[in-house]
Structure formats: structure tokens, C-alpha cells
Amino acid sequence: MAQRILLINGPNLNLLGTREPQIYGSTTLNDVVTQAQTQAAGLSIQIEAFQSNHEGAIVDKIQAARGNKDGIIINPGAFTHTSVAIRDALLGVGIPFVEVHVSNVHAREQWRRHSYLSDKAEAVICGLGVFGYTAAIDFAAKHMKVKNVSPKL
Numbered sequence: 001m002a003q004r005i006l007l008i009n010g011p012n013l014n015l016l017g018t019r020e021p022q023i024y025g026s027t028t029l030n031d032v033v034t035q036a037q038t039q040a041a042g043l044s045i046q047i048e049a050f051q052s053n054h055e056g057a058i059v060d061k062i063q064a065a066r067g068n069k070d071g072i073i074i075n076p077g078a079f080t081h082t083s084v085a086i087r088d089a090l091l092g093v094g095i096p097f098v099e100v101h102v103s104n105v106h107a108r109e110q111w112r113r114h115s116y117l118s119d120k121a122e123a124v125i126c127g128l129g130v131f132g133y134t135a136a137i138d139f140a141a142k143h144m145k146v147k148n149v150s151p152k153l
């Protein structure tokens, strides 16, 4: 069975491509998702993409992934630095996740260095620009193995 990956983008990432392009580049979120779907087809995995500016909507989406997704790739945006709720949701569903940041959060404001997710992530990618999503998908395809496969009768 193909891996089923949920790609989550948090607040303000809908503005990717036009938002602070000197930091985040000129690629739009639509471009990222189109590229992710093309990449997924070549890797025989399935990707569902979701973006929200709302913390609760992201928590709901993570909870809904229980039992039907094998891995989560998440760029939590500013919620990275604030959200115990997103951390608890990811731990609550027990789905392995990769944390992605387009920018190098360690080369910016001091407070961006703290993440509520990183110590629980399978991997953390930052500073690769939007290539970080490509790297995360490649990693997910190779290492986020399908779990809960029904035993053969």
C-alpha cells in the first residue's frame, strides 16, 4: 500500500511567493503543492495538502489523520513557536511527522529558534527554501513506512 502523507501549511503560508520574498522566495504555495503532487506520483505515494491560518483547524486536521495517514509533513508557520495544542495533537495521534521551515529559523530572531515540535519530529528541515518540502517528501517516501497493515489471512 502506498504511503499516505498529509502536508500541512500553517498561518501566512498561503501568502508564499508574495510574502517577504527576500526571506521566503517567489514560489507560491500553489506551486509547492503542484510540485509535491507530481513528486508523489513518481514515488507512488499519496499526498493530501491542507493550509489554514487557524490553530484549531490544524488541530482538527491532525486529529482526522489518525488511522488514515502514515506521516505528516508540517510547516506550522508562527504556530511553531507558540502552539502546545499542535504539539499535543501530533503526539495524540501518534503519526510520525517532519517539521519544515522555508527559512533558516536559526539565522533570524532569537525567538524563532524555539519550536514546540522539533524534539518530537522525525526530522527538522529549515533554510532550504521550498526545496525543504521536496526533501521532506523524499524522506517520507523512503522512511515513513506504512503501519497498521492488516495481516494476510
Ligand SMILES: O=C1C[C@@](O)(C(=O)O)C[C@@H](O)[C@@H]1O
Binding pocket: 011, 012, 013, 075, 076, 077, 078, 079, 080, 100, 101, 102, 103, 104, 105, 112
Ligand atoms: O511563518 C513562518 C514561516 C516559517 O515556518 C518558515 O517556513 O520559514 C518560519 C516561522 O518562524 C514563520 O513564522
